[in-house]
Amino acid sequence: MNEIESKLKSGALNCLGCASPRCEQFCHGHLPHRTILSLIKQDKFIEASELLYSCNPFPELTLSLCDCESGAYGHCIKNKLGSPIDTKGIESLLSTYPLNLKTKPYNGKNVSIIGAGPAGCSLGFHLAKLGYGVTIFDENDFIGGAILSYIPRFRFDEKILNSVFNKLKAVGVKFVFSKRIENDDYLALKKKNDFICLCLGTNSSRKIPFESNLIEYGLSFLKKNCQKEQLSFPKNKVFCVYGGGNVAFDCANLLLNNGYKVNLLYRRDFSSLPANKKEIEHALSKGIGFAFTSVINDIEISNERLLIHTLKTQLGEKINGRASFVNTSIKGDDIVCDNLIVCIGQKPCQFDFLPLDLERKIDEKTYLCGDLLYGSKTIGDAIFDGLQLASIIDNNNGI
Numbered sequence: 537m538n539e540i541e542s543k544l545k546s547g548a549l550n551c552l553g554c555a556s557p558r559c560e561q562f563c564h565g566h567l568p569h570r571t572i573l574s575l576i577k578q579d580k581f582i583e584a585s586e587l588l589y590s591c592n593p594f595p596e597l598t599l600s601l602c603d604c605e606s607g608a609y610g611h612c613i614k615n616k617l618g619s620p621i622d623t624k625g626i627e628s629l630l631s632t633y634p635l636n637l638k639t640k641p642y643n644g645k646n647v648s649i650i651g652a653g654p655a656g657c658s659l660g661f662h663l664a665k666l667g668y669g670v671t672i673f674d675e676n677d678f679i680g681g682a683i684l685s686y687i688p689r690f691r692f693d694e695k696i697l698n699s700v701f702n703k704l705k706a707v708g709v710k711f712v713f714s715k716r717i718e719n720d721d722y723l724a725l726k727k728k729n730d731f732i733c734l735c736l737g738t739n740s741s742r743k744i745p746f747e748s749n750l751i752e753y754g755l756s757f758l759k760k761n762c763q764k765e766q767l768s769f770p771k772n773k774v775f776c777v778y779g780g781g782n783v784a785f786d787c788a789n790l791l792l793n794n795g796y797k798v799n800l801l802y803r804r805d806f807s808s809l810p811a812n813k814k815e816i817e818h819a820l821s822k823g824i825g826f827a828f829t830s831v832i833n834d835i836e837i838s839n840e841r842l843l844i845h846t847l848k849t850q851l852g853e854k855i856n857g858r859a860s861f862v863n864t865s866i867k868g869d870d871i872v873c874d875n876l877i878v879c880i881g882q883k884p885c886q887f888d889f890l891p892l893d894l895e896r897k898i899d900e901k902t903y904l905c906g907d908l909l910y911g912s913k914t915i916g917d918a919i920f921d922g923l924q925l926a927s928i929i930d931n932n933n934g935i
């Protein structure tokens with residue numbers, strides 16, 4: 537047994553093989569951890585790596601970006617005893633095994649995928665392996681979608697995308713970059729292809745009813761600044777970030793890392809913050825200020841500064857793990873800042889060819905995949921949905 541096999545074996549040894557494995561129920565990437573661990577226990581290391589890759593051909597992405605604390609690792613039943621199975625470590629070791637890049641012979645069917653984010657890349661990889669001719673279009677000049685456009689480089693090494701790109705090229709996926717697909721392009725692609733898959737993500741920010749040049753939205757802020765190591769705002773600027781998800785904490789941490797003062801305004805409480813735990817801890821270590829259970833009620837602008845009036849919210853029952861809330865008429869803190877960055881959620885971009893009701897299949901050839909269909913979820917969810925749509929297209933021949 538080599539060193540990697542020994543580490544895998546000792547990592548899997550204490551898995552209880554639960555009848556109802558919480559590691560699988562909560563895994564963002566929907567990985568069959570219990571079966572993977574069982575294969576490792578039987579010394580079937582290659583089979584375990586093949587099972588991992590069959591669900592997720594890009595573990596380098598999920599290992600880098602998925603929050604396992606709120607997923608498989610954090611929910612392992614043994615976490616209650618303080619010794620959870622290190623599913624992330626196991627995945628990392630298995631990802632050192634070679635990925636099988638053999639494809640089935642070309643089956644005569646062509647698919648155009650619009651959007652080279654995690655869902656589009658996963659879908660393209662699986663379909664290419666099944667013998668489909670796959671072309672992925674993206675308006676950026678490289679793959680990655682939201683990862684490339686919005687995640688700060690201190691949280692993600694861009695080089696990881698090269699590894700994903702090389703895998704896609706190796707299975708024969710073709711790319712058309714720097715191309716935004718408009719209605720005419722979509723209609724032309726529909727004529728030429730057997731299937732069109734829209735993996736467009738949710739790249740439009742939800743708005744607040746206030747406008748000012750001092751108010752910006754999180755996605756636009758990150759698009760301009762996520763690749764910068766140093767921000768060039770005047771050093772004494774104070775920012776308020778409105779929201780509690782990863783976009784909010786990416787904005788906050790980017791600013792905090794550059795020495796700016798940041799207060800975060802959130803509608804729920806600390807325990808309901810949906811951002812990755814690691815990012816929250818980082819912001820705390822950098823001295824972020826918080827105003828919880830508060831919503832913006834009004835904004836006054838004077839002398840190029842914002843005075844944000846808030847109202848308190850009242851938390852109610854938990855829905856999908858997060859407290860619901862209602863606005864009250866109780867006055868909350870007033871917040872003074874130079875700039876407000878609003879990160880209260882995303883919705884799909886508008887394209888003429890998208891119907892109002894977004895369903896998996898919108899016409900005889902066109903499918904939706906990933907965040908566009910389900911709303912903003914994790915990278916693991918997007919990769920898994922690519923696998924799901926590939927099997928829908930292949931098993932049912934698109935029906």
Ligand code: SF4
Binds near residue numbers: 560614
């Ligand atoms: S929850 Fe933990 S102990 Fe149970 S099957 Fe999953 S990894 Fe093993």
